[in-house]
Amino acid sequence: ILNVEQSPQSLHVQEGDSTNFTCSFPSSNFYALHWYRWETAKSPEALFVMTLNGDEKKKGRISATLNTKEGYSYLYIKGSQPEDSATYLCADGGATNKLIFGTGTLLAVQP
Amino acid sequence: EAQVTQNPRYLITVTGKKLTVTCSQNMNHEYMSWYRQDPGLGLRQIYYSMNVEVTDKGDVPEGYKVSRKEKRNFPLILESPSPNQTSLYFCASSFPPPLHYGYTFGSGTRLTVV
Numbered sequence: 001i002l003n004v005e006q007s008p009q010s011l012h013v014q015e016g017d018s019t020n021f022t023c024s025f026p027s028s029n030f031y032a033l034h035w036y037r038w039e040t041a042k043s044p045e046a047l048f049v050m051t052l053n054g055d056e057k058k059k060g061r062i063s064a065t066l067n068t069k070e071g072y073s074y075l076y077i078k079g080s081q082p083e084d085s086a087t088y089l090c091a092d093g094g095a096t097n098k099l100i101f102g103t104g105t106l107l108a109v110q111p
Numbered sequence: 112e113a114q115v116t117q118n119p120r121y122l123i124t125v126t127g128k129k130l131t132v133t134c135s136q137n138m139n140h141e142y143m144s145w146y147r148q149d150p151g152l153g154l155r156q157i158y159y160s161m162n163v164e165v166t167d168k169g170d171v172p173e174g175y176k177v178s179r180k181e182k183r184n185f186p187l188i189l190e191s192p193s194p195n196q197t198s199l200y201f202c203a204s205s206f207p208p209p210l211h212y213g214y215t216f217g218s219g220t221r222l223t224v225v
Contacts, residue, residue: 051211
């Protein structure tokens with residue numbers, strides 16, 4: 001089983017702070033890297049699907065980068081807002097038909 | 112509205128009493144999958160289906176069954192539930208190939224087996 005690691009486990013920031021967190025994955029047999037946002041009591045929602053080395057994707061204040069050669073992806077949130085509070089999951093898809101999920105980074109944004 | 116519908120949202124049952132958690136999607140997705148979420152662990156795949164009548168084991172299939180008789184439905188069956196199956200379960204669907212598209216998740220089923 002592939003090992004996907006996310007850091008930090010949790011993060012507390014003030015409203016307006018910019019923040020970032022990391023997803024590390026095995027660089028061999030890379031196929032795709034997914035990011036999901038999971039709010040408490042809701043279901044995970046897809047943010048980004050990234051497939052190419054050097055990919056950079058953006059959705060509003062959230063962006064992500066991908067380095068498949070060294071096996072990591074960063075998620076950035078610019079000017080965090082309380083509504084950004086959620087667990088952010090990444091998932092690595094190798095040569096199999098399945099995603100391997102990390103344990104997530106829990107972000108809490110204080111007003 | 113495009114969605115994955117799971118039922119029930121909450122379920123408390125006793126050891127050994129067969130149960131089914133239903134999952135239905137209205138997006139014409141070929142790919143469907145079941146995951147369980149436990150504290151300190153990432154979402155772990157139980158079973159998946161690439162299309163009607165095609166199912167395969169995920170990483171933690173023991174104690175579970177699935178069927179895919181129609182494209183839209185993918186029920187999860189626990190023939191004889193045990194306390195170690197107490198967990199939060201998610202159904203997800205996607206266009207194929209599943210890794211190229213983000214998954215759409217259901218709202219989750221919190222199962223407690225006593």
